Amino acid sequence: xxTPTRVPPRGDRRAGIVAAALELFADKGYLATTMDxxxxxxxxxxxxxxxxxxxxxxxxxxxxERSIATVLRDHRIAVExxxxxxxxxxxxxxxxxxxxxxxxxxxxxxxxxxxxxDEANRAVMLSLRKDYESGFRELVERGVAxxxxxxGSVKLAVYSILDMGVGVAVWFREGGxxxxxxxxxxxGDQALRLLGAD
Amino acid sequence: xxTPTRVPPRGDRRAGIVAAALELFADKGYLATTMDxxxxxxxxxxxxxxxxxxxxxxxxxxxxERSIATVLRDHRIAVExxxxxxxxxxxxxxxxxxxxxxxxxxxxxxxxxxxxxDEANRAVMLSLRKDYESGFRELVERGVAxxxxxxGSVKLAVYSILDMGVGVAVWFREGGxxxxxxxxxxxGDQALRLLGAD
DNA sequence: GCACGTGGCTAGTGGGTGTTAGCCGAGCGC
DNA sequence: GCGCTCGGCTAACACCCACTAGCCACGTGC
Numbered sequence: 251x252x253t254p255t256r257v258p259p260r261g262d263r264r265a266g267i268v269a270a271a272l273e274l275f276a277d278k279g280y281l282a283t284t285m286d287x288x289x290x291x292x293x294x295x296x297x298x299x300x301x302x303x304x305x306x307x308x309x310x311x312x313x314x315e316r317s318i319a320t321v322l323r324d325h326r327i328a329v330e331x332x333x334x335x336x337x338x339x340x341x342x343x344x345x346x347x348x349x350x351x352x353x354x355x356x357x358x359x360x361x362x363x364x365x366x367x368d369e370a371n372r373a374v375m376l377s378l379r380k381d382y383e384s385g386f387r388e389l390v391e392r393g394v395a396x397x398x399x400x401x402g403s404v405k406l407a408v409y410s411i412l413d414m415g416v417g418v419a420v421w422f423r424e425g426g427x428x429x430x431x432x433x434x435x436x437x438g439d440q441a442l443r444l445l446g447a448d
Numbered sequence: 449x450x451t452p453t454r455v456p457p458r459g460d461r462r463a464g465i466v467a468a469a470l471e472l473f474a475d476k477g478y479l480a481t482t483m484d485x486x487x488x489x490x491x492x493x494x495x496x497x498x499x500x501x502x503x504x505x506x507x508x509x510x511x512x513e514r515s516i517a518t519v520l521r522d523h524r525i526a527v528e529x530x531x532x533x534x535x536x537x538x539x540x541x542x543x544x545x546x547x548x549x550x551x552x553x554x555x556x557x558x559x560x561x562x563x564x565x566d567e568a569n570r571a572v573m574l575s576l577r578k579d580y581e582s583g584f585r586e587l588v589e590r591g592v593a594x595x596x597x598x599x600g601s602v603k604l605a606v607y608s609i610l611d612m613g614v615g616v617a618v619w620f621r622e623g624g625x626x627x628x629x630x631x632x633x634x635x636g637d638q639a640l641r642l643l644g645a646d
Numbered sequence: 647g648c649a650c651g652t653g654g655c656t657a658g659t660g661g662g663t664g665t666t667a668g669c670c671g672a673g674c675g676c
Numbered sequence: 677g678c679g680c681t682c683g684g685c686t687a688a689c690a691c692c693c694a695c696t697a698g699c700c701a702c703g704t705g706c
Contacts, residue, residue: 263653279563281479284693294654297695301653306694362560365477406626406634413615414608421607428604436604440642461683482663492684495665499683504664652702659696666689673682 264302266292271309276355280310280363310363311371317356318378321349325385335393336447342389343411343441344434350419351430357419386412390445400446411441462500464490469507474553478508478561508561509569515554516576519547523583533591534645540587541609541639542632548617549628555617584610588643598644609639 270291274283285306286296303309328341350357364372386408393399401407418433428436442448468489472481483504484494501507526539548555562570584606591597599605616631626634640646 277563279477279479281477282564285695286693295656296693297656298654300695366480402634402637403626406631407638409615409619410612410635410638413618414612417607417611417614420611428601433604436600437608439600440605440608443644444638444642446641483665484663493686494663495686496684498665648706650704652704654701655699657697657699659694661693663692664690667687669685669687671682671684674680676678 263292267299267302268309268312272313272355272359275310275313275363276358280306280359280366307368310359310367313356314360314363314367314371314375317353317360318375318382320353320356321346322378322382324349325382329385329389335389335396335398336442339389339393339399339445339447340438340442342386343415343438346412346415347418347434347437348430350415350417351422351433354419354422357416361416383408383412393445393447398447401444407445410444414440461490465497465500466507466510469504470511470553470557473508473511473561474556478504478557478564505566508557508565511554512558512561512565512569512573515551515558516573516580518551518554519544520576520580522547523580527583527587533587533594533596534640537587537591537597537643537645538636538640540584541613541636544610544613545616545632545635546628548613548615549620549631552617552620555614559614581606581610591643591645596645599642605643608642612638 267288271283271288274287274291278287283306284296285299288306288309289296289299292299324345325342328345329338331341332338360375364375367375387404390399390401390404390408394401394404399407415437418437422428422430422433465486469481469486472485472489476485482494483497486504486507487494487497490497522543523540526543527536529539530536558573562573565573585602588597588599588602588606592599592602613635616635620626620628620631
């Protein structure tokens with residue numbers, strides 16, 4: 251039997267493996283996904299994967315690190331793009347929602363499989379997630395201090411806004427009833443309403 | 449070694465097993481929990497569990513069924529307790545939040561472990577969850593029709609309200625900063641704001 | 647044209663897991 | 677007191693899975 255694929259372009263075989271792992275982890279869960287499953291998705295046997303990755307755990311770590319790094323970057327960009335608190339919050343929420351719509355699978359795996367990260371990596375991820383949450387809290391607190399927002403509880407408002415964005419990852423489908431932009435806009439709007447903005 | 453517990457009260461040994469399974473499923477996940485783990489939690493060996501339950505899957509099914517039945521019942525009671533749409537929605541949201549605060553673990557397992565239900569049971573659960581969602585959608589639609597709510601999109605508003613309630617299960621702790629009632633009240637408020645109520 | 651690194655393969659290892667089989671002590675009905 | 681049911685136990689079965697060992701084809705550098 252001759253090789254069906256002539257020659258894999260370069261050493262980016264690893265990227266394909268990570269992508270396949272992401273899809274499988276999101277679909278079946280980390281524990282339910284076997285190395286053979288991942289191998290099958292990239293047309294090789296399970297053990298061959300070890301020529302490209304150190305372990306199954308490494309795949310999870312790589313997925314999570316990339317994911318959280320993206321969210322934090324997008325958030326920073328959104329907040330730094332204006333000085334007006336109201337607008338900062340709108341853009342931060344839109345970035346949050348855009349991420350959860352565009353990177354559904356990463357978002358999914360990022361929250362669902364946190365407990366299957368080994369201790370050290372989980373601690374790092376939890377800390378980064380806390381930072382992210384803090385960014386929103388500071389934003390809302392500043393808005394309240396400036397009299398732009400009126401909330402019963404900053405903490406509960408922030409949790410609510412974040413969680414409704416997280417939920418997008420569950421139901422959103424590319425090419426479905428809503429575009430990413432529509433969802434982002436509506437959610438930004440809802441967040442501002444929830445904060446009693448203006 | 450004599451029996452440490454003199455005699456288990458009655459045949460409610462099963463209830464203890466389900467409770468232990470719930471805690472473990474919520475903590476480690478369904479797949480990561482072994483029958484030995486569950487056995488240890490109720491002071492017996494794994495295989496002995498089979499004198500009380502048919503399978504590990506049965507434990508998951510029982511947990512999920514009880515969980516969804518509770519939510520649906522609470523929702524119905526809330527909606528039937530008044531005729532005013534605004535008040536119906538407030539009470540439905542409060543019931544939703546109360547459930548996710550009081551039955552954190554059930555809520556957790558109910559959403560996180562859905563994929564590990566076998567096909568038949570999963571279909572039933574998904575259908576029941578759809579019914580629950582529909583209840584909220586009809587409520588919001590009625591409110592909009594009566595001019596009591598003003599929303600950009602009924603669907604997105606409903607998703608948002610449900611998801612922010614679901615999120616409560618993640619962070620809520622009995623005896624923490626907020627009581628169940630406080631959270632329920634605040635979330636009811638936030639939902640009404642989000643709907644542009646009144 | 648040859649050595650060698652790359653990246654695939656098969657075979658195996660060591661451990662884990664749901665579940666069944668079969669044993670047995672204790673309490674209860676009669 | 678006898679037998680039966682209940683509910684525990686240990687042993688074992690039948691897989692499954694991450695990962696390792698060791699082999700080999702192929703393309704490239706020289």
